Amino acid sequence: MAKVVHLYWGYMVAAALIVAWSQQWSLPVIVALSLGVSAYAAFQVPVWCGAVNRDGQTYCRNNAYGVLMGCSKRQHRWQKVKMIVLRSKVGNASRSVFPTAKEKFNGALAVAGLLSAVAAVIVPVVTGG
Ligand SMILES: [Zn+2]
Numbered sequence: 001m002a003k004v005v006h007l008y009w010g011y012m013v014a015a016a017l018i019v020a021w022s023q024q025w026s027l028p029v030i031v032a033l034s035l036g037v038s039a040y041a042a043f044q045v046p047v048w049c050g051a052v053n054r055d056g057q058t059y060c061r062n063n064a065y066g067v068l069m070g071c072s073k074r075q076h077r078w079q080k081v082k083m084i085v086l087r088s089k090v091g092n093a094s095r096s097v098f099p100t101a102k103e104k105f106n107g108a109l110a111v112a113g114l115l116s117a118v119a120a121v122i123v124p125v126v127t128g129g
Pocket of ligand 1: 061076
């Protein structure tokens, strides 16, 4: 049980974030929850590594934590970030880093968390409240 909480706390934070928006909790709380969700998806959620293997054809299927992170192989660590940021020729980022609905969801979660944090900062400026 404790391990499940450790692995999946980000989804609970995401759920809390949805409640926070709908109930109009205070903005610092929303920003904190948003950043938590984003950091969780980027650096902690259990995923496949997804880096391109030496043969250039297959993708690493070792366990990794966070959609931006690779497995314990050193050369895989930064390969995903490079693939996403540079959209490089090394590999097809959407196929390797986000091969399944689960990985796509985690990627979306990271982006949504960031957007939520930005929105929480911008909304009061726009609405004057
Ligand atoms: Zn790997």
